[in-house]
Amino acid sequence: MNAIDAKALLLIVNPTAGRRRRGLVDAVAARVRAEGWTVDVVETTAAGDARRLAATCDARRYGVIAVAGGDGTINEVVNGLAGRGEDAPAVGIVPLGTANVLAHELGLGFSAAAVARTMTAGRALVMQPGEAANGTGARCFSLMAGAGFDAKVVAGVSAPLKRRLGRAAYVWRSLVEARRYRPVRYQVEIDGVRHEASSVIVTRSRHYAGPYVVAPNAALGEPLLHVCLFERWGRSHTFRYGMALLLGRLPRTAGYRVVTGRSVKVSVLNDAGEGRDQPVQIDGDNALILPVSIGLAAGAVRLLRPA
Ligand SMILES: Nc1ncnc2c1ncn2[C@@H]1O[C@H](COP(=O)(O)OP(=O)(O)OP(=O)(O)O)[C@@H](O)[C@H]1O
Structure with missing residues (x-):
């Protein structure tokens, strides 16, 4: 279990994912901000952007790196973070994809309130990727x-x-x-x-x-x-x-x-x-x-x- 100390969230949005529910992304960002967090939103412009952002983002600034997308964009972020060691930000998910398997696996809710609560007050599961x-x-x-x-x-x-x-x-x-x-x-x-x-x-x-x-x-x-x-x-x-x-x-x-x-x-x-x-x-x-x-x-x- 890990407390998230840095109350800043980097929200990576894949605008091409799944049903492209932009309303959910905005509602989650608003709720997280209402909890006193800073939310910086970055949209990907091509495959590979999410991986690069995850690999290079400042771990002292961001306690959480959140992915608004599907399992493919989450995969990019996992690849970007895998080599970074213990100080890397925790990963949050705004499920926008077609299948959202990881969201099901983690037992995430799909409402804005549930997603935002997991970002700000969730527990971290340590996973060694395949x-x-x-x-x-x-x-x-x-x-x-x-x-x-x-x-x-x-x-x-x-x-x-x-x-x-x-x-x-x-x-x-x-x-x-x-x-x-x-x-x-x-x-x-x-x-x-x-x-x-x-x-x-x-x-x-x-x-x-x-x-x-x-x-x-x-x-x-x-x-x-x-x-x-x-x-x-x-x-x-x-x-x-x-x-x-x-x-x-x-x-x-x-x-x-x-x-x-x-x-x-x-x-x-x-x-x-x-x-x-x-x-x-x-x-x-x-x-x-x-x-x-x-x-x-x-x-x-x-x-x-x-x-
Ligand atoms: N801006 C972008 N333009 C094109 N492709 C992108 C962009 N951002 C990310 N991608 C790529 O799009 C692919 C599909 O995205 P993603 O998996 O997030 O959505 P999905 O396919 O709708 O969802 P799921 O994987 O749950 O079915 C991923 O491989 C990702 O690398």
């Missing part, structure tokens, strides 16, 4: 890294489409990916033990795609990766997994397993003639291509949740 790396780069994640069906869906949803259709963009793209489905097999090595899967999600969080549960025993504060293995393949099993997720039954579904570990390697075992780069989604954004090594990042970040 980190995925391949030959070309590395990226931290607060939620998950995934390969297989969901990563292909994410890779196929453009930002304008997400803005126009919201969550329906993912439903539409899932249907497209189901039509062109090929039974690609992935090798997933967890702490040196090999497994096979048709899809894999390596997660720090219980939730996925919003309020849905994929890893019932995961806890952000625990430095452990939960590796969700979808072990059956084919269109009908993919559909069954999707329905089970929406109905809250995925953890009890045959052919689905969660294995915990600290070091995970994901590669393509057989691409079933697909002949394309296999994407990796990180916190809901198309980020890397396979093969990747996944572990826990060296640093930690503090995430604010309700007291």
Whole structure:
């Protein structure tokens, strides 16, 4: 638990995120100011701005760095803060995204009053982010890294489409990916033990795609990766997994397993003639291509949740 001493908040707004509820951002800022805090608002103009702001902001001035955006913008801030050590500002969230998985995971309210209260009087959860790396780069994640069906869906949803259709963009793209489905097999090595899967999600969080549960025993504060293995393949099993997720039954579904570990390697075992780069989604954004090594990042970040 951490008291927030510096009563100044840097509010980073992604004006392109989710439903772009500017009214919520303004209402939160007004409530935080009413508690005697200083609030400095900065809008991002492109991907990468939020990461740079988080990496360079003055930790003596700002007790809290708040993100008004979705999981992708929060991911940028986590990447910017991960290397900064203990004195880095705590992270608050104004959930504006399409899925807002981290907000669900932290049990945040979605009203202006609840969001503002968490900023000024919340408790800080210390989290060691996950980190995925391949030959070309590395990226931290607060939620998950995934390969297989969901990563292909994410890779196929453009930002304008997400803005126009919201969550329906993912439903539409899932249907497209189901039509062109090929039974690609992935090798997933967890702490040196090999497994096979048709899809894999390596997660720090219980939730996925919003309020849905994929890893019932995961806890952000625990430095452990939960590796969700979808072990059956084919269109009908993919559909069954999707329905089970929406109905809250995925953890009890045959052919689905969660294995915990600290070091995970994901590669393509057989691409079933697909002949394309296999994407990796990180916190809901198309980020890397396979093969990747996944572990826990060296640093930690503090995430604010309700007291
Ligand atoms: N001003 C900007 N213009 C374009 N892209 C931006 C800007 N600011 C941030 N981004 C990028 O936009 C992407 C999507 O943003 P974000 O995830 O916050 O919203 P979302 O996709 O609507 O929400 P969710 O991830 O919860 O579905 C992120 O990868 C982020 O890096």
